[in-house]
Amino acid sequence: MATATPPTTGAGEPSRTLALLWGDPSATPRRKGPGRSVTVEQVVDAALALADEHGLAAVTMRAVAEAVGVSAMSVYTYVPGKAELLDLMVDTLYLRMPRPAWRASEWRTRLTRVAEANRELLTSHPWMTEVAALSRPPLGPGVLGKYEHELAAFDGTGLTDLDTDAALTYLLGFVQSHVRSAHDAARATTDTAMSDAQWWEANQPVLAQAFDPQTYPRSVRIGRAAGEAQGSAWNADSAWDFGLDRTLDGLAALIDRL
Amino acid sequence: MATATPPTTGAGEPSRTLALLWGDPSATPRRKGPGRSVTVEQVVDAALALADEHGLAAVTMRAVAEAVGVSAMSVYTYVPGKAELLDLMVDTLYLRMPRPAWRASEWRTRLTRVAEANRELLTSHPWMTEVAALSRPPLGPGVLGKYEHELAAFDGTGLTDLDTDAALTYLLGFVQSHVRSAHDAARATTDTAMSDAQWWEANQPVLAQAFDPQTYPRSVRIGRAAGEAQGSAWNADSAWDFGLDRTLDGLAALIDRL
DNA sequence: GCAGTACACCGTACAATGTACAATGTACTG
């Protein structure tokens, strides 16, 4: 960051990002200067590989540049800045998601597929939960195609247009929230190189005094119960099943009422 | 970041953070050396003020130091590092939340209050959605007190301990996800100094081609409908009402079934 | 009262980041 003010995305030419996202139709017949050594797609793929293998923090302009074999500053001739690169990464992955036709007649089955597909995507690319916004995504072909496909899963539910949109956002919000929690939990045990049990053991003296059953009766009881039942205070698969059932039941109250 | 490896939190002495969170009972009778110029609480409050007024990015160790009137490095005699400072900030705000007794007899009313209290907190301190983890929070008195209080809202629902915990996490997940979206949407219009309408206008040429009603029939129809109905593609209050109703209905399917 | 020591405080320094800027060279247009 060069300045203290928040980095403005593509200041001056707001459509530059959109042109990039939509593949810039007037790009093929280039005019002057030397040929480009790589392609935007290669740059984005390199960034994706870095993020998947070493986390979002590993996606630096220099690292991306080295991965594609150009200097750091050359990356800026392909993308206006890092923010736009991240947008492209997200849209690219959205674009590559499979879009099978909705055969199932039950809306619950279709929405379960939607949720599971998103869970898989975010689990394979955990950094996306730190980047992908639900309410103001980059309007690229990936985002739009995904949106259209997932909206189609609501066909036949009888929901209004506005309710369909709200329902989809709600469903995706659950998935994102869940994967984010799962990722946080996994990272906590991973990068401290300390299991739940070890951590608990090491902090026994402080915790014994803090976790007073008189002051926090429910917390202590539930903490113990959760630990015994699922080996840890938080189990990803249990939470997923619980949350998805609740979400679909919540939507059922709207859909099946009609 | 001094090294390329991820910063380990309190390496060597894992209970240091906990001692800080719980107010370090053996801290009052200090032994040697000069008296401390400020207190941990002052440091945390300064960091909170910075985050609230200028966003999370404004919370730098130097800025915090200057705000309390010490040098940058002196902050490290109060907190082990920035990660711990953020933990303290979160726990402090949790600790200060009001905890009114649960008078309402209807569980839906009580859970609505829980959701609204969290929405208010996160809306007043939007940076918390970037920091606060649902699944592995800092185990301080604020987190624990809040947890206990919110668990109590489920008294009388007949849920098992495990289900109560899962239900609370689910409810809070919705709130966090919602506020995050609202924050993203607000920031998008704010720091580009461009309204929804202006943005749409400026990108008309590209968008007209991209938003093809043949390829994306539902998206185009719904985008238009949303824009006309609520002036923007995403309306925070509508989304809140929708989501909260769905969440409570989803839980009702579990609770009222008993 | 004095020596010793533990600790608060601070200045300096370093590695890493995004990216502005200006120089250099290339390949197309007239």
Added chain:
DNA sequence: CAGTACATTGTACATTGTACGGTGTACTGC
């Protein structure tokens, strides 16, 4: 063939968290 637009690059700068070592202070043991 001259001119120019553009890809590529090295250097540079501001900003970040924090490691390190020096300095002075106030308490402990004699």
